[in-house]
Amino acid sequence: ETGVTQTPRHLVMGMTNKKSLKCEQHLGHNAMYWYKQSAKKPLELMFVYSLEERVENNSVPSRFSPECPNSSHLFLHLHTLQPEDSALYLCASSKTGGPSYGYTFGSGTRLTVV
Amino acid sequence: QKEVEQDPGPLSVPEGAIVSLNCTYSNSAFQYFMWYRQYSRKGPELLMYTYSSGNKEDGRFTAQVDKSSKYISLFIRDSQPSDSATYLCAMSRKAAGNKLTFGGGTRVLVKP
Numbered sequence: 001e002t003g004v005t006q007t008p009r010h011l012v013m014g015m016t017n018k019k020s021l022k023c024e025q026h027l028g029h030n031a032m033y034w035y036k037q038s039a040k041k042p043l044e045l046m047f048v049y050s051l052e053e054r055v056e057n058n059s060v061p062s063r064f065s066p067e068c069p070n071s072s073h074l075f076l077h078l079h080t081l082q083p084e085d086s087a088l089y090l091c092a093s094s095k096t097g098g099p100s101y102g103y104t105f106g107s108g109t110r111l112t113v114v
Numbered sequence: 115q116k117e118v119e120q121d122p123g124p125l126s127v128p129e130g131a132i133v134s135l136n137c138t139y140s141n142s143a144f145q146y147f148m149w150y151r152q153y154s155r156k157g158p159e160l161l162m163y164t165y166s167s168g169n170k171e172d173g174r175f176t177a178q179v180d181k182s183s184k185y186i187s188l189f190i191r192d193s194q195p196s197d198s199a200t201y202l203c204a205m206s207r208k209a210a211g212n213k214l215t216f217g218g219g220t221r222v223l224v225k226p
Binding site: 090110 | 118122155157158216
């Protein structure tokens with residue numbers, strides 16, 4: 001375990017389904033992130049939550065909806081996805097308020113949209 | 115032009131060889147530089163972290179930053195099959211807080 005736990009590890013969903021990805025950290029970090037990792041592409045930052053407030057939303061389609069109820073938990077709600085949304089979705093956490101020390105990543109959720 | 119460029123590889127080397135990885139970047143405001151290692155079906159894990167220019171060594175790993183050339187490197191000495199993974203560079207600006215910009219990753223294969 002890396003300290004950041006993501007569930008489920010694998011998810012197959014139809015385009016009309018609604019599902020949620022969950023991320024949990026108990027590292028005392030106060031910033032959490034969702035990244036999308038597609039084959040042969042750099043990690044794409046989707047959302048940033050700092051102190052439980054969303055501080056960045058990188059033009060992500062509305063079919064992705066994040067939720068951060070507290071500093072330890074982060075969700076990504078999925079609705080009417082497209083096949084091109086199939087990817088590895090990574091959650092990460094970090095400390096805020098100072099120089100960047102890097103992120104701690106979870107193992108990701110491998111999402112397949114059929 | 116991408117902010118961070120990284121050769122995707124794959125880079126195949128025999129066991130015991132030196133692995134040399136690098137990234138170039140365009141934003142001169144980057145001050146914090148990191149290397150992550152990602153094994154198959156896992157999330158990236160932080161390997162090395164450096165601030166500004168210079169070298170940093172940690173065991174078999176050496177990270178170098180040349181800000182004048184906007185070029186960073188990672189060297190792995192005495193490579194092992196367990197070093198086979200994808201290596202991603204990442205960097206950030208001080209003013210950007212914790213926002214990281216990643217390279218696309220280089221896949222490395224160390225053959226026994």
